[in-house]
Amino acid sequence: MSMPLIEAVDVSRRFSRKLDYAEKIANLFGAGLEEKTVHAVDEVNLAVYPGEVVGLVGESGCGKSTLGRVMAGIMPASGGEVRWQGKPLISLQGAEKRNMRLSAQMIFQDPMSTLNPRKRVIDLIGEAPKVHGIAKGRQMRDYVASLAERVGLDASYLDRYPHQFSGGQRQRIGIARALAVKPKLLVCDESVAALDVSIQAQILNLFMDLKREFGLTYLFISHDLGVVKHICDRVVVMYLGRVVESATPDELFGNPKHPYTQALIRELPTVADRRRTFTPIKGEIPSPLHPPTGCHFHPRCPKAFDRCRIERPVLKENAAGHVSACHRNDLAANETTNATAEPAI
Amino acid sequence: MTPVLEVKNLSTHFMTRRGILKAVDDVSFTVGEREIVGLVGESGSGKSITGFSILGLVDPPGRVVAGQILFNGDDLLKMPPAAMRTIRGKRIAMIFQDPMMTLNPVLSVGTQMIETVQAHDSVSRAEARQRSRDALGLVGIPSPEERLDSYPHQFSGGMRQRVAIAIALLHRPDLIIADEPTTALDVTIQSQILFEIKRLAGEFGMALIWISHDLGVVAALADRIMVMYAGRVVEAGQVDGVLTEPRHPYTSGLLSAVPAAVPRGEPLRPIPGFAPSPLSRPSGCAFRDRCARATEICATEPMLEIAAGREFRCFHPHVGRAA
Numbered sequence: 037m038s039m040p041l042i043e044a045v046d047v048s049r050r051f052s053r054k055l056d057y058a059e060k061i062a063n064l065f066g067a068g069l070e071e072k073t074v075h076a077v078d079e080v081n082l083a084v085y086p087g088e089v090v091g092l093v094g095e096s097g098c099g100k101s102t103l104g105r106v107m108a109g110i111m112p113a114s115g116g117e118v119r120w121q122g123k124p125l126i127s128l129q130g131a132e133k134r135n136m137r138l139s140a141q142m143i144f145q146d147p148m149s150t151l152n153p154r155k156r157v158i159d160l161i162g163e164a165p166k167v168h169g170i171a172k173g174r175q176m177r178d179y180v181a182s183l184a185e186r187v188g189l190d191a192s193y194l195d196r197y198p199h200q201f202s203g204g205q206r207q208r209i210g211i212a213r214a215l216a217v218k219p220k221l222l223v224c225d226e227s228v229a230a231l232d233v234s235i236q237a238q239i240l241n242l243f244m245d246l247k248r249e250f251g252l253t254y255l256f257i258s259h260d261l262g263v264v265k266h267i268c269d270r271v272v273v274m275y276l277g278r279v280v281e282s283a284t285p286d287e288l289f290g291n292p293k294h295p296y297t298q299a300l301i302r303e304l305p306t307v308a309d310r311r312r313t314f315t316p317i318k319g320e321i322p323s324p325l326h327p328p329t330g331c332h333f334h335p336r337c338p339k340a341f342d343r344c345r346i347e348r349p350v351l352k353e354n355a356a357g358h359v360s361a362c363h364r365n366d367l368a369a370n371e372t373t374n375a376t377a378e379p380a381i
Numbered sequence: 382m383t384p385v386l387e388v389k390n391l392s393t394h395f396m397t398r399r400g401i402l403k404a405v406d407d408v409s410f411t412v413g414e415r416e417i418v419g420l421v422g423e424s425g426s427g428k429s430i431t432g433f434s435i436l437g438l439v440d441p442p443g444r445v446v447a448g449q450i451l452f453n454g455d456d457l458l459k460m461p462p463a464a465m466r467t468i469r470g471k472r473i474a475m476i477f478q479d480p481m482m483t484l485n486p487v488l489s490v491g492t493q494m495i496e497t498v499q500a501h502d503s504v505s506r507a508e509a510r511q512r513s514r515d516a517l518g519l520v521g522i523p524s525p526e527e528r529l530d531s532y533p534h535q536f537s538g539g540m541r542q543r544v545a546i547a548i549a550l551l552h553r554p555d556l557i558i559a560d561e562p563t564t565a566l567d568v569t570i571q572s573q574i575l576f577e578i579k580r581l582a583g584e585f586g587m588a589l590i591w592i593s594h595d596l597g598v599v600a601a602l603a604d605r606i607m608v609m610y611a612g613r614v615v616e617a618g619q620v621d622g623v624l625t626e627p628r629h630p631y632t633s634g635l636l637s638a639v640p641a642a643v644p645r646g647e648p649l650r651p652i653p654g655f656a657p658s659p660l661s662r663p664s665g666c667a668f669r670d671r672c673a674r675a676t677e678i679c680a681t682e683p684m685l686e687i688a689a690g691r692e693f694r695c696f697h698p699h700v701g702r703a704a
Contacts, residue, residue: 049562095567237650261568304568317569
């Protein structure tokens with residue numbers, strides 16, 4: 037395969053709270069307090085190839101947004117490295133660094149909190165192209181108008197403020213702003229989660245049209261399995277900072293291997309199933325401050341056995357392009373004497 | 382079956398500076414004993430205000446301007462505030478989307494629950510505490526005795542919603558109104574809550590109004606479904622009927638807008654346009670600007686058609702199965 041557009045190699049992101057003065061003083065007297073560290077992202081490998089739409093799914097606190105931010109380059113990794121077209125992000129300098137920054141844009145969940153309420157649409161969309169010299173002076177209005185029309189906003193609205201738009205239209209402003217600097221990669225963080233079904237469908241169609249037209253690559257972060265299944269070429273499932281499974285949507289939804297993925301798919305109420313009973317998996321999502329030992333999912337897993345409590349499972353290939361991190365893979369492999377290949381996602 | 386709740390021609394309007402906002406407009410429905418009714422619609426369709434109106438929780442500038450709300454035969458709208466207080470929280474309870482907003486952050490869960498018990502029943506504190514503990518146990522909170530002394534922030538989102546449900550259950554109400562109670566929760570936690578609610582509603586013979594924008598959840602939970610658009614109920618009926626053979630173009634539009642409705646990777650079929658501003662709704666059918674089937678007659682008000690347990694407001698209803 038060609039070179040990935042962007043690649044996370046053993047990327048970790050930790051957040052720690054420094055000890056305050058009282059705690060430092062308490063430590064002088066031997067209280068033995070330690071910094072609390074959250075492993076938001078824990079040694080994750082993820083490659084996104086040009087033109088691909090990769091879905092990143094998981095529940096709140098699984099680290100999917102943090103991983104998205106690290107890959108978009110707006111948050112540094114605490115361990116491992118992110119490579120842009122093969123080059124580590126931290127090695128990029130000057131123009132190269134600026135180009136990478138422009139090439140990876142993010143679209144967030146709540147457009148109202150990412151659009152400056154005191155700026156008009158023309159300035160919101162036009163600010164970055166102006167700074168980076170993509171459009172100048174008199175061309176600016178035409179440039180912004182063409183972008184606005186491309187995302188389905190009426191060009192006569194350019195002098196309005198964000199509060200004068202509905203949620204769906206605001207999201208279109210956010211998309212136009214991201215497109216204004218001619219990106220290659222869009223990281224969409226729950227970009228359609230706050231929208232009503234009928235509007236959500238409009239925005240998803242827009243994303244797909246833009247992909248074809250501008251040859252975009254997407255990292256699509258969402259908790260909505262239905263959306264991800266529909267638009268992604270590959271789906272990556274995260275749980276508590278780690279990737280637990282990755283496959284094409286057909287494979288993942290048709291033949292999920294990890295018990296967590298299986299539960300997610302089973303418990304998703306859909307109109308088509310009209311399932312009348314619920315068989316929820318027990319337990320809460322554990323705190324990332326104190327993740328369980330071994331496999332993070334083992335306290336909730338109906339199929340857990342002793343090894344799951346001790347040893348961290350690694351990603352192994354179940355079928356071509358389908359990897360999952362579950363010790364039960366080895367049991368299955370022993371039974372069918374299938375050789376497990378090196379993980380590659 | 383005698384209905385627990387009968388809402389007749391309810392209209393709730395908000396008198397704003399920019400005009401009258403008809404949040405709920407001539408809405409009628411009944412909820413039978415032990416029935417679970419799903420109320421679906423998009424933001425601004427008036428589904429939450431319908432719930433608030435039933436409990437008398439609409440604040441100025443909003444006002445219920447017309448209609449009747451018969452609860453076990455008594456009109457709640459004619460009831461003096463003191464009498465309404467004996468019903469609210471005791472005979473009809475409500476669960477909201479965000480339990481952090483409904484729980485007092487500076488009081489322990491136990492204090493709030495005991496307060497709720499004693500607000501309606503003159504029982505000793507010890508007995509109230511006992512009942513609170515039982516309610517927590519009932520909704521699946523582990524070690525309820527210890528958890529009574531915890532504060533809301535010490536619970537996770539799913540657990541907090543369980544506490545809110547436990548409070549709603551304290552008086553074994555005849556009717557619970559749940560407003561998007563699982564929207565903020567993750568899939569695996571939502572599934573747990575739906576499981577508990579379904580079990581408890583059956584166990585105690587409660588009727589339930591489940592307000593949600595998620596058709597999948599309503600399909601899984603409800604017996605009957607009502608679809609609201611721009612302040613009106615545009616379609617209502619048994620869940621199976623409405624979801625497999627929608628009559629109203631808005632209902633069928635909603636059903637075909639979800640990603641599952643088209644093969645993977647193909648363009649979705651959104652409903653064109655967006656919902657009209659509640660201040661300036663088009664005359665006649667409010668959906669006609671977005672509707673492929675609309676004709677001139679849609680500029681006049683469509684009457685509610687009732688046929689074979691189905692209700693809809695449309696001049697050009699779909700006939701037969703969904704496209």
